[in-house]
Amino acid sequence: MSKVPVTEFLASVGWQAATRNRLAGDASSRRYERLDQKDQTAILMIDPSIPTVEKFLVVTDLLKKRGYSPPDILAQDPENGLLLLEDFGQRLFVDLIGVEVTEEDLYSLAVDFLIDLRKQSIPIGLPVFSQSYVLDQNSMFLDWFIPEKTGQQSQTDARLFYQRIWKELLGFLENEQEVMLLRDFHAENILQLEGRLGVKALGLLDYQDAMTGPAAYDMVSLLQDARRDVPAALEAKMITRYVSQAGLDEKAFRRGYHILGAHRALRIMGIFTRLAKRDGKTKYLAFMPRMEAYLRRNLAFPDLIALKHWVGITLGHSYI
Numbered sequence: 001m002s003k004v005p006v007t008e009f010l011a012s013v014g015w016q017a018a019t020r021n022r023l024a025g026d027a028s029s030r031r032y033e034r035l036d037q038k039d040q041t042a043i044l045m046i047d048p049s050i051p052t053v054e055k056f057l058v059v060t061d062l063l064k065k066r067g068y069s070p071p072d073i074l075a076q077d078p079e080n081g082l083l084l085l086e087d088f089g090q091r092l093f094v095d096l097i098g099v100e101v102t103e104e105d106l107y108s109l110a111v112d113f114l115i116d117l118r119k120q121s122i123p124i125g126l127p128v129f130s131q132s133y134v135l136d137q138n139s140m141f142l143d144w145f146i147p148e149k150t151g152q153q154s155q156t157d158a159r160l161f162y163q164r165i166w167k168e169l170l171g172f173l174e175n176e177q178e179v180m181l182l183r184d185f186h187a188e189n190i191l192q193l194e195g196r197l198g199v200k201a202l203g204l205l206d207y208q209d210a211m212t213g214p215a216a217y218d219m220v221s222l223l224q225d226a227r228r229d230v231p232a233a234l235e236a237k238m239i240t241r242y243v244s245q246a247g248l249d250e251k252a253f254r255r256g257y258h259i260l261g262a263h264r265a266l267r268i269m270g271i272f273t274r275l276a277k278r279d280g281k282t283k284y285l286a287f288m289p290r291m292e293a294y295l296r297r298n299l300a301f302p303d304l305i306a307l308k309h310w311v312g313i314t315l316g317h318s319y320i
Helices: 006-012 050-065 103-118 131-137 139-150 156-175 216-223 232-246 250-277 282-299 302-315
Strands: 019-022 031-037 040-046 073-077 082-086 178-181 190-192 202-204 211-214
Touching: 006 040, 006 073, 006 082, 050 073, 050 082, 103 178, 103 190, 103 202, 103 216, 103 232, 131 139, 131 156, 131 250, 139 250, 139 302, 156 211, 156 250, 156 302, 211 216, 216 232, 216 250, 232 250, 250 282, 250 302, 282 302
Parallel strands: none
Antiparallel strands: 019 031, 031 040, 040 082, 073 082, 178 211, 190 202
């Protein structure tokens, strides 16, 4: 936690009289509060991980320089894990869908942002979404989900075969255009901002884990959302929108999309299991059926037949 009391930080930046209301957090130890003072509001971010705060500041600057809409940094004390951020209000996609704006209009805005992001220069210094990164992340599924589901640890031969399958699947990364990835790009982390035009109307949150890598990953994050169902017809329409406007080969893009979709589903299933078993955060288990459904949807793609076979042998063919 912060070595400097939050009250001291707020006093130093003129927000000592603010009313503080805690906001819903994510799976990390980071927390947020909405401050209200004299008809002004701001968001207080408290994060015990100093490197994460520093990364958030770096990525905010990168996004600002590219003409996008991350929150303004109103005040900062990164050494103590404290940031005061612009308050975008309560216009998250999840709050607007079907209330003020159509689902298709909101998702079109998000996809148009990703199309524009593809045109931008690649930031130097961000972690790379590489084959070795994916293979390392695979262990989350093997170490946590498999034992929970089967009652036994993954056998060495099965683990080696699993990684061998993934090495072959990830060969497409060598020829894939690299872009800036926000990674946690979904309906609870993006907002529609009033009074801003084009892609500037998309408010961005929770991007401190940004990397550089294949563009299809953020599309998967958006359209195979762990927290809400995105209709399959809308998913297909948004993929078509992306590939047509970006001038891509749709078959090749969809191949990468489903490979990364399978990876993301397996990884998140491992993470949710770990959060429940190790950290006692069982609420994430409610999202597990949706992630399993996404996994099956991705495994239906013909090029993933070897992975589908491995999952069937490991978890039972009725699972897939």
